Each structure stands twice: as structure tokens, then as C-alpha cells.
Amino acid sequence: MTDALCNRTFDDIVPGETASLQRTLTRADIDTFAVLSGDANPTHIDDEYARGTPQRQVVAHGMWSGALLSNLLGTDLPGPGTVYVEQSLSFLQPVRLGDTVTASVTAREKFAPTHQIRFDCLVVNQRGEKVAVGQALVQAPTQKIQRPRTRLPQLHLIDPGQRLLALVDRARAGCVGQHPMRVAVVHPVDAVSIQGAVDAARAGLIEPVWVGPEARIRAAAEAANIDLSAWPLFPTEHSHAAAALAVQLARSGQVGALMKGALHTDELMHAAFDAQNGLRTGRRASHVFVIDAPAADRLLFITDAAINIDPDLDTKRDIAQNAIDLAQDLGIATPRMAVLAAVETVNASMPATLHAAALCKMADRGQITGAILDGPLAFDNAISLAAAKAKGIHSPVAGQADILLTPDLESGNMLAKQLEYLGGATLAGLVIGTRVPIILTSRADGVEARLASCALAVLQRQARRTAMAPDITVAAEPSPTGAQP
Incomplete structure (x- = not known):
């Protein structure tokens, strides 16, 4: 990870250009999404309940895969200045605790009048199995932007008592x-x-x-x-x-x-x-x-x-x-x-x-x-x-x-x-x-x-x-x- 964020403008991006990132799902990831979304679905947070479900383990909220793709589009390709327009994703199977996934976005189609670009989105796990597929439409920046990477605050989840x-x-x-x-x-x-x-x-x-x-x-x-x-x-x-x-x-x-x-x-x-x-x-x-x-x-x-x-x-x-x-x-x-x-x-x-x-x-x-x-x-x-x-x-x-x-x-x-x-x-x-x-x-x-x-x-x-x-x-x-x- 570099210390600076540099974007790719609408004119710079060519169809077929791609970017990816890799992430391992942790308990902190699951708990953070539960707190932010208010989603208390036991499939996502209750180990005992999850053992009685088909996947037999706590799994990530689908938002987690979507967030990885959003991360790519907003910080890498196109990067800073990108505005999300719409997204359509299908979640094909759960992401379990400890799974390592690779999220990727690939430029598919450009729309010159609106400076919009449609991206193919894909998330696969460490076994090469597709976790999520779909498309995202974004408005790409038209001017070059280079900014220092903002230092994110550390997040400590506590469960009092x-x-x-x-x-x-x-x-x-x-x-x-x-x-x-x-x-x-x-x-x-x-x-x-x-x-x-x-x-x-x-x-x-x-x-x-x-x-x-x-x-x-x-x-x-x-x-x-x-x-x-x-x-x-x-x-x-x-x-x-x-x-x-x-x-x-x-x-x-x-x-x-x-x-x-x-x-x-x-x-x-x-x-x-x-x-x-x-x-x-x-x-x-x-x-x-x-x-x-x-x-x-x-x-x-x-x-x-x-x-x-x-x-x-x-x-x-x-x-x-x-x-x-x-x-x-x-x-x-x-x-x-x-x-x-x-x-x-x-x-x-x-x-x-x-x-x-x-x-x-x-x-x-x-x-x-x-x-x-x-x-x-x-x-x-x-x-x-x-x-x-x-x-x-x-x-x-x-x-x-x-x-x-x-x-x-x-x-x-x-x-x-x-x-x-x-x-x-x-x-x-x-x-x-x-x-x-x-x-x-x-x-x-x-x-x-x-x-x-x-x-x-x-x-x-x-x-x-x-x-x-x-x-x-x-x-x-x-x-x-x-x-x-």
C-alpha cells in the first residue's frame, strides 16, 4: 500500500483495465459490519446458531464483499473523485471466517457524454470459487488527483461485561x-x-x-x-x-x-x-x-x-x-x-x-x-x-x-x-x-x-x-x- 492515492481519469482508462485486492475475513470484520448496519442476523454473529445452518459457521454479510469492491473503485480504479451511480451484485456462496478472497474490478464499457464507466465485478475465495459477481456503474473523474492517503482511525470493538x-x-x-x-x-x-x-x-x-x-x-x-x-x-x-x-x-x-x-x-x-x-x-x-x-x-x-x-x-x-x-x-x-x-x-x-x-x-x-x-x-x-x-x-x-x-x-x-x-x-x-x-x-x-x-x-x-x-x-x-x- 502506497502513501499516496492517485486516480485514473475517464480518458486514461481503457476497457479491459483491471484492479484487485485481497483480504482475509476476520471476526472483527463481521462484528464491525453488524455494529454499523445494526444487522443482528444470527447467521452473521452467533456461532452456536450458525452451527445449525447449512454453512455450519458464521459467515460475512454480503455487504462485506460489496465494500471490498467499493474500496477498489474509490481508491484504485478509477480512484479519488469517483462517484458511485449504481451496483448490481449476485452473492453465490457465503464467505466464512478465515476465508481469503480476491476482489477485482474490470472496465467494461465507457460512456463519453456522462463520463461514466461500467465495471465487471468479481470476488473469488482461496479455492477459486466465485463468491460474488455483478457490475458497477460509476462516474469517473476527469481531472488528475493525487492525495496523501488518509490515516484511518483504529477501531476497537468492545462488548462490555x-x-x-x-x-x-x-x-x-x-x-x-x-x-x-x-x-x-x-x-x-x-x-x-x-x-x-x-x-x-x-x-x-x-x-x-x-x-x-x-x-x-x-x-x-x-x-x-x-x-x-x-x-x-x-x-x-x-x-x-x-x-x-x-x-x-x-x-x-x-x-x-x-x-x-x-x-x-x-x-x-x-x-x-x-x-x-x-x-x-x-x-x-x-x-x-x-x-x-x-x-x-x-x-x-x-x-x-x-x-x-x-x-x-x-x-x-x-x-x-x-x-x-x-x-x-x-x-x-x-x-x-x-x-x-x-x-x-x-x-x-x-x-x-x-x-x-x-x-x-x-x-x-x-x-x-x-x-x-x-x-x-x-x-x-x-x-x-x-x-x-x-x-x-x-x-x-x-x-x-x-x-x-x-x-x-x-x-x-x-x-x-x-x-x-x-x-x-x-x-x-x-x-x-x-x-x-x-x-x-x-x-x-x-x-x-x-x-x-x-x-x-x-x-x-x-x-x-x-x-x-x-x-x-x-x-x-x-x-x-x-x-x-
Whole structure:
């Protein structure tokens, strides 16, 4: 491909003159045409559906072959200044993923009064089979044009949240033949809280148990046209009582997880962390964001961004182990953990770097297990191999981190929200280290995020069926509406 575009004028072109180009069909080509045209025909974009069709594989939209021919006419023969008048093409057989086709145009007939030229058009695949044939009529330029070839923008197609939705599918598949996990939805007095739990129930992930002021819950459901009759409701006077009762249901094994409704996080956590009647274990609880970021080639885990404000070294050890355990529950056998700081070297005046170095040594001594740790690492070196290489960092974690352990809650929360609002990431979140997981959702969360957060809790349970927590698959049914457990 040259750096300049030069045309052939009407007077220059002679019948029989030809031009051609070759192109291999990729998934990106198919997806791009689907997005631009709005054509959701499963023959073009759905692998599973296409396997049941005669061609048994996703095929290109016919527009793709037509676009190759248009490319030739507009940039090569005649080239810049060409105006399309009409086109007639017959598509003889599909172009499959991986096919390499050759498109060609040949001048057939010239019309002097209008400066129009009719071209024969042909597209053949790598086996010499005709894919498309036809003709195109164009108005050819009359003046010579030479222009620099315009640099086209790079096109990056993203499908937000697909890796998290894959977790939802895994969790749903694991629920087949099993009673859905019962989840106490705490103080769901708005439509958003109710709808999120109902969506997860309809997906087969959970069985919601509503806990909170009955009149307000039913009013919110009625306003949103949601029928709650299929699920039990435990009435309380206010949100404090709802949090306490939900924790009691979890302690008695009647629910396998809690889900935050329309109450403040600290209100729910106060009940969950109560020293006598809460859900504490021998390990400090922490929050993990599981993040599907379009620019990343894998799910990222960020911790802790919601529970521990300024954790000390011992707390960070528990935060690290909680995140490692969750990553393993989700199928990452040996996750890589980057302990983040602002720099990559230990600096006595920067406590985050001292904690990072100590945590790595604790992993060496078996005080943290199941992962490969390195730190301190700055964010760029943790996720970018190029950045790590540029700074001369040689590490099995740098540029390949699965888990990002942040210095404190503020930095973790800002990092996660920046990825969400500036990076287009989809976030799911879970509080772990408690007797049952706690699903924390935000009013701003979409359907995918809410489903994925429920899926995290379900997948954790599926991975820990023999753990010491109550076996909720055989727990007693909750008491009917209006009764206390």
C-alpha cells in the first residue's frame, strides 16, 4: 500500500483495465459490519446458531464483499473523485471466517457524454470459487488527483461485561438441579434493589428473601410492577432491624448470603461485624471488586475498596488472602497479585512500599498462600508488560497481575471507579471473610453488574460446598411472611 492515492481519469482508462485486492475475513470484520448496519442476523454473529445452518459457521454479510469492491473503485480504479451511480451484485456462496478472497474490478464499457464507466465485478475465495459477481456503474473523474492517503482511525470493538456475564453463565450452569442459594435482600425499599434481586432470581441464581419494612417494600414493588408473591418476606420496622434480622438468618443457616438494598453500607456492615451476633470469622473481612475492563485481556480484582479504610499490615494480609481465595474459587489456580504503591522501590517514608515488601516476604514464608506476589509495583507496571520492561522490572507479576491490592480504601475506590467511568469497565463486588458473602450493589449498577455480583457469591458457594460455613443447600425453609425465625 502506497502513501499516496492517485486516480485514473475517464480518458486514461481503457476497457479491459483491471484492479484487485485481497483480504482475509476476520471476526472483527463481521462484528464491525453488524455494529454499523445494526444487522443482528444470527447467521452473521452467533456461532452456536450458525452451527445449525447449512454453512455450519458464521459467515460475512454480503455487504462485506460489496465494500471490498467499493474500496477498489474509490481508491484504485478509477480512484479519488469517483462517484458511485449504481451496483448490481449476485452473492453465490457465503464467505466464512478465515476465508481469503480476491476482489477485482474490470472496465467494461465507457460512456463519453456522462463520463461514466461500467465495471465487471468479481470476488473469488482461496479455492477459486466465485463468491460474488455483478457490475458497477460509476462516474469517473476527469481531472488528475493525487492525495496523501488518509490515516484511518483504529477501531476497537468492545462488548462490555462479557467476561462477567460468562461468570453468570457458569454460576447458572452450576445451579442446575440444585436449590438456588437463598439471599437475604436487606431493606429493599426501592425499585432498583428489588429489580436486581428479581433479575438474579429469574436467571436461576438465587432465591431472594425480602427483609425490611413490609409496607415500603410492597409499595416499591407495586410501583415497579413487580410481583413479590413467589418469595418470603420478613417484616421489620426499619433498616437497622432489617440488617440485624438478615444477619440472624445467615447465622442460623436460613440464607447463604446477604444483599445490600436501599440502606447505607456502614449500617449493614455494623450488624455483620457485631462481635457477639455478627458474621465475623477468624479473618478480617474485606471487599473485592471483580472488574471487566475493555482494555484488559482478563478479569481484574481490586481490593479493598469498600471496607477497611486504612489497613495495617496484618489486615492487609487478610485482605490479600481473601482476594486470592476468591480468585481461586472463580477458577484462577495461581493468581498473580501486585501490591500497589506509587513507586516500584521500597521507600521508608512511604508506608505502602514497606507493607508491599513485607507482604511479599510473608508469602515467601507461607503466611499468604495460593498466589504469586510482588510489590511494591506502580499501577502501570502491574498491568502493562511494556511499562514494566521500560523500567527494567523483571517479575512474574509485573504486567500480568490478576489481583491489585491497593494501599487503602480511598485509592482502591478511586481506581475502581476510574476504570468504570473513564475506562468503560463493568464492576461486580463482594464482601468476603465473613461467614456468608455479602453482595454490595450500587444504585448506579446496571443489570450485568448486579447479576455478576450475585454470580460471585454463587460460584464461591459452589467452590466451597465442604467448607465450615452452614450448608445452605439443606437449610430449613424460611418462616412465612410475618413470622420471626
